[in-house]
Amino acid sequence: MEMLKSKLVVFALIAALFQALGTQGISHSTISVNGINMHIAEKGHGPVVLLLHGFPELWYTWRHQIVALAANGFRAVAPDLRGYGDTDAPQSVGNYTTPYVVGDLVALIDALGEQQVFVVGHDWGSVIAWHLCMFRPDRVKALVALSVAFQPRDPSKKPTERLQAAFGDNYYIIRFQEPGKMEAEIARAGAETVLKEFLTYHSAAPLMIPKDKGLTPNGSLPLPSWLSEADVKYYTSKYQQKGFTGPLNYYRALDLTWELTAPWTGAQVKVPTKFIVGDMDLTYNSPGVKDFIHNGGLKKFVPNLEVVVMKGVGHFINEEKARDISAHIYSFIKKF
Numbered sequence: 001m002e003m004l005k006s007k008l009v010v011f012a013l014i015a016a017l018f019q020a021l022g023t024q025g026i027s028h029s030t031i032s033v034n035g036i037n038m039h040i041a042e043k044g045h046g047p048v049v050l051l052l053h054g055f056p057e058l059w060y061t062w063r064h065q066i067v068a069l070a071a072n073g074f075r076a077v078a079p080d081l082r083g084y085g086d087t088d089a090p091q092s093v094g095n096y097t098t099p100y101v102v103g104d105l106v107a108l109i110d111a112l113g114e115q116q117v118f119v120v121g122h123d124w125g126s127v128i129a130w131h132l133c134m135f136r137p138d139r140v141k142a143l144v145a146l147s148v149a150f151q152p153r154d155p156s157k158k159p160t161e162r163l164q165a166a167f168g169d170n171y172y173i174i175r176f177q178e179p180g181k182m183e184a185e186i187a188r189a190g191a192e193t194v195l196k197e198f199l200t201y202h203s204a205a206p207l208m209i210p211k212d213k214g215l216t217p218n219g220s221l222p223l224p225s226w227l228s229e230a231d232v233k234y235y236t237s238k239y240q241q242k243g244f245t246g247p248l249n250y251y252r253a254l255d256l257t258w259e260l261t262a263p264w265t266g267a268q269v270k271v272p273t274k275f276i277v278g279d280m281d282l283t284y285n286s287p288g289v290k291d292f293i294h295n296g297g298l299k300k301f302v303p304n305l306e307v308v309v310m311k312g313v314g315h316f317i318n319e320e321k322a323r324d325i326s327a328h329i330y331s332f333i334k335k336f
Helices: 002-019 059-071 098-111 124-135 159-167 181-189 191-199 229-242 245-252 254-260 289-294 297-301 322-333
Strands: 027-033 036-043 048-052 075-079 117-122 140-146 273-278 305-310
Touching: 027 098, 036 059, 036 098, 048 059, 048 098, 048 124, 059 075, 059 117, 059 229, 059 322, 075 098, 098 124, 098 254, 117 124, 124 140, 140 322, 159 254, 181 191, 181 245, 191 229, 245 254, 273 322, 289 297, 297 305, 305 322
Parallel strands: 048 075, 048 117, 117 140, 140 273, 273 305
Antiparallel strands: 027 036, 036 075
């Protein structure tokens, strides 16, 4: 254990050095996959590590990990998922079901010339990564999932029905459901303000968007040390260019995905997995989640599992604790 800690410290120091170089040396390209054009950012040579972002993020959320992994002998590849950034954004909600997005990734792995890759996901990227490992375990060497634990399919109730019953009409996922309405609220508040609201959310409480208040913040939104104004400007430029409909459609496709994945009810994820979450993450503090993670529920569905809980850390763990997360990823995947 002490040797592992020492290695993590050394890797963190190396990661810090390369993190200081920012996004230097990261290359960008567009690849045709599954009927869409997908933008990818990459750096390095060696085994491929596929980095999957969440909402409201982009490839850019992995900028620190891309540089750190490349410095340690890996080829780090971070796509903008469909609907995001410089990747195509189909209009139909049905184009954002998990099988579609997993199809994009299988096609991307093929296009990279790989049979198997390492996969790292955060937020929605974790959801997609869990499903990639469940649908196509033959394409994944090992998985590191951040923030969102595997959620077995509940055949008794649609996801939106379950969430509405648990959290009410103001819960953010419920508020996202009606096409066009949330886009209008975002337009009124401004993309930069909305992105700051989401990216600076550091609370264990459920995220609510009251209908009578919308996305108007209470006062100023100071940025944490790990998020700069330049970072926000980059995110804002891409969301102003692409809009929010594609990203919101992932939430709007929840029930359709639930229907399409009926054959996988009760299925396990047998890929070797490391799950990392902050104890201030709103997902970790949702009802029943801690019990599921720590008392055998998650292990039942993910038998080859390691769990790490980081103290005082919120949802955007890969940016808030970039060096530590880079070290955790490296220490896990190098074993395979």
